Amino acid sequence: MNSIIKVLSDAIYYNLIREQRYMLFVQGLGISLQLTFYSAIIGTILGLFLALAKLSKIKIFERLATIYVDVIRGTPVVVQLVIIYYAILGSSSLPKIAVASIAFGLNSGAYVCELIRAGIMAVDKGQMEAARSLGFSYSQAMTYIIIPQAVKNILPALVNEFIVLLKETAIAGYIALDDLTRAGNIIRGRTFDAYTPFILVAAIYLYITTILTWMLGKLERRLRESD
Amino acid sequence: MIEVVNLHKSFGDLKVLKGVNTKIEKQEVVCVIGASGSGKSTFLRCLNLLEEPDDGEIYIDGVSLLEHKKDINRLRQKVGMVFQQFNLFPHMTVMENITLAPIKLKGMRKSEAEEKAMELLHKVGLPDKNDQYPNHLSGGQKQRVAIARALAMDPEIMLFDEPTSALDPEMVGEVLNVMKQLANEGMTMVVVTHEMGFAREVGDRIMFMDEGIIFEEGPPEQIFKNPQKERTREFLGKVL
Numbered sequence: 468m469n470s471i472i473k474v475l476s477d478a479i480y481y482n483l484i485r486e487q488r489y490m491l492f493v494q495g496l497g498i499s500l501q502l503t504f505y506s507a508i509i510g511t512i513l514g515l516f517l518a519l520a521k522l523s524k525i526k527i528f529e530r531l532a533t534i535y536v537d538v539i540r541g542t543p544v545v546v547q548l549v550i551i552y553y554a555i556l557g558s559s560s561l562p563k564i565a566v567a568s569i570a571f572g573l574n575s576g577a578y579v580c581e582l583i584r585a586g587i588m589a590v591d592k593g594q595m596e597a598a599r600s601l602g603f604s605y606s607q608a609m610t611y612i613i614i615p616q617a618v619k620n621i622l623p624a625l626v627n628e629f630i631v632l633l634k635e636t637a638i639a640g641y642i643a644l645d646d647l648t649r650a651g652n653i654i655r656g657r658t659f660d661a662y663t664p665f666i667l668v669a670a671i672y673l674y675i676t677t678i679l680t681w682m683l684g685k686l687e688r689r690l691r692e693s694d
Numbered sequence: 695m696i697e698v699v700n701l702h703k704s705f706g707d708l709k710v711l712k713g714v715n716t717k718i719e720k721q722e723v724v725c726v727i728g729a730s731g732s733g734k735s736t737f738l739r740c741l742n743l744l745e746e747p748d749d750g751e752i753y754i755d756g757v758s759l760l761e762h763k764k765d766i767n768r769l770r771q772k773v774g775m776v777f778q779q780f781n782l783f784p785h786m787t788v789m790e791n792i793t794l795a796p797i798k799l800k801g802m803r804k805s806e807a808e809e810k811a812m813e814l815l816h817k818v819g820l821p822d823k824n825d826q827y828p829n830h831l832s833g834g835q836k837q838r839v840a841i842a843r844a845l846a847m848d849p850e851i852m853l854f855d856e857p858t859s860a861l862d863p864e865m866v867g868e869v870l871n872v873m874k875q876l877a878n879e880g881m882t883m884v885v886v887t888h889e890m891g892f893a894r895e896v897g898d899r900i901m902f903m904d905e906g907i908i909f910e911e912g913p914p915e916q917i918f919k920n921p922q923k924e925r926t927r928e929f930l931g932k933v934l
Contacts, residue, residue: 596744597781601795601847602771611794615785
């Protein structure tokens with residue numbers, strides 16, 4: 468019994484307390500959350516434009532958006548990240564977090580595009596006809612009638628995409644960005660203990676995603692009530 | 695007011711309209727009848743270019759619709775449309791449904807548009823429903839709001855695409871009454887309908903469509919009492 472307590476207290480001491488190592492987790496979590504936040508913003512804006520391009524009657528827009536989405540969804544995000552960091556933005560002086568936000572944002576945009584497109588297409592096509600018959604142009608009909616209704620369809624899926632995004636940012640360590648996962652790795656390097664830091668990292672991710680999932684549930688119930 | 699010349703429309707291999715010719719005069723009420731698939735809804739939807747014809751011409755007040763596709767949004771303001779499925783905007787109140795187009799498209803002030811909307815709601819018999827959302831209305835009420843919404847743009851002509859077909863039987867009357875009132879006020883109307891009683895009573899002219907053309911047309915007495923063609927007799931025999 469005593470030996471178990473000893474093992475646990477040692478694990479906590481070496482992985483968290485000594486040299487204030489818990490600060491690595493705190494800062495790492497901060498980086499992970501910031502990265503998720505910025506990527507989500509870039510991804511949502513990009514996704515909206517991609518979706519409108521994909522739904523557009525102008526063939527070249529539709530084609531380009533389709534190619535973009537296919538390329539992004541058909542290649543691993545970690546490869547996209549290192550290409551953008553080392554090949555495309557390698558010579559720029561942007562901070563790593565900006566580069567990573569752009570990379571994850573570009574990736575997320577492709578997935579958000581499909582969510583938004585599906586959400587828009589789920590709006591009954593009679594709505595567009597009614598709007599057009601009153602004299603609204605296509606873009607006015609989209610702005611006043613279709614998109615406000617599509618938002619309801621899209622929001623829950625979008626929040627879910629942000630949860631996925633938070634977990635995906637765990638590979639930011641590939642470009643030496645000190646996110647939560649890399650914090651665990653740094654501590655492992657100092658303590659030679661692989662279990663404790665990574666189980667802590669996993670627990671922190673789980674805690675955050677659980678909160679987000681709970682909020683998502685509330686949001687979905689709210690949206691359903693207003694129907 | 696509307697002239698249709700040799701209108702053709704296909705969906706893929708299916709030829710739906712095979713040369714429709716007609717003229718609709720100001721203040722005329724034209725009821726279009728015919729079996730499902732006879733092309734009557736497609737014909738109606740061509741009149742405001744919700745369906746784009748493959749061939750032929752449509753003139754509204756002498757202006758060719760197909761040559762002025764760029765102005766279609768302005769031209770559509772003159773042509774109100776009422777749909778079988780109502781198509782009210784579910785995220786807006788009744789008031790917002792009615793005032794959105796006049797405010798955004800005609801630049802009407804909000805107070806002015808709302809005043810006008812209240813008049814229209816009185817006209818369709820729903821003056822107390824302005825704050826409701828469409829989902830809280832019955833089918834008949836929804837359709838009456840849809841009529842008010844179309845009227846808010848002061849159209850010169852109203853198109854009705856089977857306006858009572860999605861309604862429970864007890865609600866058909868309230869919608870037809872509003873339409874009858876509109877006809878009496880001199881509105882030009884084209885009504886695709888299965889309500890033969892309404893067509894006979896309110897229609898100035900009945901158009902029987904079959905096989906993608908206007909098979910027979912004439913005043914109600916002629917079409918209903920003394921149809922000239924076998925096909926028309928057959929159809930009326932089934933529905934009357």
